[in-house]
Amino acid sequence: MSVRAPLCLLTLLLTGCAPPLGAAECDELLAHYTALLVHQSRPELKAGEVEELQQRARALLAKLPDEADCSRKVSRRAYQCAMRSHDVDGVERCLVY
Secondary structure (H helix, E strand, O other): OOOHHHHHHHHHHHHOOOOOOOHHHHHHHHHHHHHHHHHHHOOOOOHHHHHHHHHHHHHHHHOOHHHHHHHHHOOHHHHHHHHHOOOHHHHHHHHHO
16 A cells, blocks of 8 residues: 555545535535524515615625635635634634634
8 A cells, every 4th residue: 555545545534525615515505604694684674675785795706806715715614614603703713723
């Protein structure tokens, strides 16, 4: 057995084999984050108003060059952590660390 095989196996175990996020998951993450942000900053808004702000956030984000990088920049572990978060700070902690 070559030295390479154990090193490759160790690398896979440490980095994980999870597939990258898909576009739908990136959209879900954005929707979750913006909903929390809106509810935190403007709790008086009705559901329809929250949805409108989410749509505007998506439109603005689509114009940013980094938006397409979501599937490359956000790990599956960070995504799962962020989706379990119940506040904006929690989501941001998951995505930063």
